[in-house]
Amino acid sequence: MIDFQNTFIGIWAWLAERWDTFHTAFYLNFIKNDRWQYLWRGLGVTLEVAFFAVLLGAVLGFTVAIIRSTHDKHGRFGLLNFVCRVYLTVVRGTPMVVQLLISYFVIFASVNNKVLVAIVAFGVNSGAYVAEIIRSGISSIDRGQMEAGRSLGLSYWQTLRYIILPQAVKNVLPALGNEFIVLLKETSVAGYIALQDLTKGGDIIRSQTYSAFLPYFAVAAVYLVMVMTFTWLLGKLERRLQTDA
Amino acid sequence: MHSDAENKSGRAVSPILEVEDLKKRFGRLNVLNGISTKIAHGEVVVMIGPSGSGKSTFLRCMNLLERPTSGRIWFGGEEISSGGAMSSDGSLQRLSHARREENVNRYRSEIGMVFQHFNLFPHMTVLDNITLAPRKVLGMPAEEAEKRAMELLARVGLTDKAGNYPSQISGGQKQRIAIVRSLAMKPKVMLFDEPTSALDPEMVGEVLSVMKALAAEHMTMVVVTHEMRFAAEVADRVLFLDGGVILEEGTPSELFNNPKHDRTREFLNKVGED
Numbered sequence: 001m002i003d004f005q006n007t008f009i010g011i012w013a014w015l016a017e018r019w020d021t022f023h024t025a026f027y028l029n030f031i032k033n034d035r036w037q038y039l040w041r042g043l044g045v046t047l048e049v050a051f052f053a054v055l056l057g058a059v060l061g062f063t064v065a066i067i068r069s070t071h072d073k074h075g076r077f078g079l080l081n082f083v084c085r086v087y088l089t090v091v092r093g094t095p096m097v098v099q100l101l102i103s104y105f106v107i108f109a110s111v112n113n114k115v116l117v118a119i120v121a122f123g124v125n126s127g128a129y130v131a132e133i134i135r136s137g138i139s140s141i142d143r144g145q146m147e148a149g150r151s152l153g154l155s156y157w158q159t160l161r162y163i164i165l166p167q168a169v170k171n172v173l174p175a176l177g178n179e180f181i182v183l184l185k186e187t188s189v190a191g192y193i194a195l196q197d198l199t200k201g202g203d204i205i206r207s208q209t210y211s212a213f214l215p216y217f218a219v220a221a222v223y224l225v226m227v228m229t230f231t232w233l234l235g236k237l238e239r240r241l242q243t244d245a
Numbered sequence: 246m247h248s249d250a251e252n253k254s255g256r257a258v259s260p261i262l263e264v265e266d267l268k269k270r271f272g273r274l275n276v277l278n279g280i281s282t283k284i285a286h287g288e289v290v291v292m293i294g295p296s297g298s299g300k301s302t303f304l305r306c307m308n309l310l311e312r313p314t315s316g317r318i319w320f321g322g323e324e325i326s327s328g329g330a331m332s333s334d335g336s337l338q339r340l341s342h343a344r345r346e347e348n349v350n351r352y353r354s355e356i357g358m359v360f361q362h363f364n365l366f367p368h369m370t371v372l373d374n375i376t377l378a379p380r381k382v383l384g385m386p387a388e389e390a391e392k393r394a395m396e397l398l399a400r401v402g403l404t405d406k407a408g409n410y411p412s413q414i415s416g417g418q419k420q421r422i423a424i425v426r427s428l429a430m431k432p433k434v435m436l437f438d439e440p441t442s443a444l445d446p447e448m449v450g451e452v453l454s455v456m457k458a459l460a461a462e463h464m465t466m467v468v469v470t471h472e473m474r475f476a477a478e479v480a481d482r483v484l485f486l487d488g489g490v491i492l493e494e495g496t497p498s499e500l501f502n503n504p505k506h507d508r509t510r511e512f513l514n515k516v517g518e519d
């Protein structure tokens with residue numbers, strides 16, 4: 001016959017021991033010496049870099065997409081179009097980490113502000129992907145839309161702004177959202193230029209406590225929560241845009 | 246430069262639109278091979294012709310959605326195919342791209358165009374579709390633009406659709422809205438490119454009756470259509486386009502009852518069968 005009481009006590013003892021171990025590890029990695037602050041401050045840096053890089057990427061992406069589309073349609077902006085194509089090829093043909101290293105150690109070698117360099121590097125990188133997404137959105141719009149706008153006397157730019165771009169952006173919103181998520185996660189390589197972002201924060205804790213499990217899992221969990229929140233918000237936005245029109 | 250045209254009643258009137266030896270080539274394809282015609286104030290011209298004969302291209306050249314390969318177009322006495330670069334004595338001045346665009350935009354704002362597939366802006370309500378151009382091109386205050394839009398909507402019986410999106414209304418309603426959208430710019434000429442061809446048969450009538458009402462108000466209209474009854478009833482003049490030239494023209498009764506060319510007769514027989 002099974003001794004229920006002893007089995008129960010055994011399990012309980014085992015759990016208590018695990019809890020003790022976990023508690024000790026948790027204390028060591030996060031509480032002791034206020035180590036949680038590495039993650040907290042790192043999160044701030046990650047959000048700051050990602051936020052401004054998204055803005056820069058959006059501005060660059062829209063500009064490049066409009067130049068490229070206008071060139072494809074009207075043959076204007078030959079030189080600018082060439083510059084844009086070089087930009088797209090180089091940025092999309094080289095790894096992000098290498099771009100970051102070159103930005104920090106070569107192009108902006110004299111700039112001390114690591115956050116600024118990271119924003120520019122990630123923004124310039126993201127801009128290239130945003131540009132191609134927006135451009136595909138623009139070319140997905142029926143050409144009758146441009147013609148209708150122009151036939152009413154709207155200028156090319158007015159038609160682009162009021163008629164083409166709103167529809168184009170709506171069509172590529174999922175791809176844009178995905179690009180922003182990719183960018184957020186990609187900022188995790190910022191540690192290569194010794195920027196103390198969220199990932200680097202976890203790394204520093206590990207180097208102090210010699211335990212990898214908790215710091216890295218905590219870092220992963222924070223990214224996951226951010227991405228899931230953003231995905232959820234994006235879904236809401238998409239549904240809202242779907243209902244009108 | 247532009248002599249007087251005559252309308253159906255034989256009255257000499259100055260043309261609002263005058264096209265002189267218009268040619269259009271796409272790559273190696275010669276689509277328009279020298280079209281000349283004058284369109285008088287208040288005239289209703291119906292253009293017919295087989296598919297691919299260049300009817301759409303001709304209309305699109307008239308509001309410069311296509312750039313003519315050669316030839317001239319005068320609008321209200323002003324040469325516009327050069328983008329305003331030609332002065333009244335016929336000499337060409339240098340104009341920047343931006344200046345030419347400006348002139349072309351102003352010119353287009355005075356010519357309405359209605360498309361086969363409506364081309365309403367799907368991301369805007371009916372009201373916004375109508376008020377966008379008056380606000381952005383004419384600088385009309387939003388309130389005034391909306392008031393005017395509602396008046397025009399009332400004329401086509403669609404005030405209750407003002408807040409709807411294009412996806413929520415029928416094809417016939419869309420086309421009536423598209424006409425109203427053009428009218429909101431107070432155009433001097435309206436161009437129609439097969440406005441009823443994409444409609445279910447039961448919706449053709451409601452669009453044609455709006456067009457008839459416009460004609461009755463002496464709007465200058467150039468209409469590409471296969472609706473021969475409409476042409477017979479409303480047109481002052483019918484043009485038969487074939488192979489990029491005006492093969493034959495005349496009053497509806499001349500052209501429909503006594504076509505001079507075999508090609509015209511052939512075409513009319515074919516259309517009559519439908």
Ligand SMILES: Nc1ncnc2c1ncn2[C@@H]1O[C@H](COP(=O)(O)OP(=O)(O)O)[C@@H](O)[C@H]1O
Binds near residue numbers: 271294300
């Ligand atoms: N943008 C364009 N590029 C090349 N070919 C064109 C273009 N637009 C029209 N065409 C050609 O010109 C000819 C006349 O077309 P269109 O004016 O649309 O005729 P219709 O309206 O009388 O049917 C067709 O052969 C068509 O394929």
Ligand SMILES: [Mg+2]
Binds near residue numbers: 300301302438439
């Ligand atoms: Mg056509």
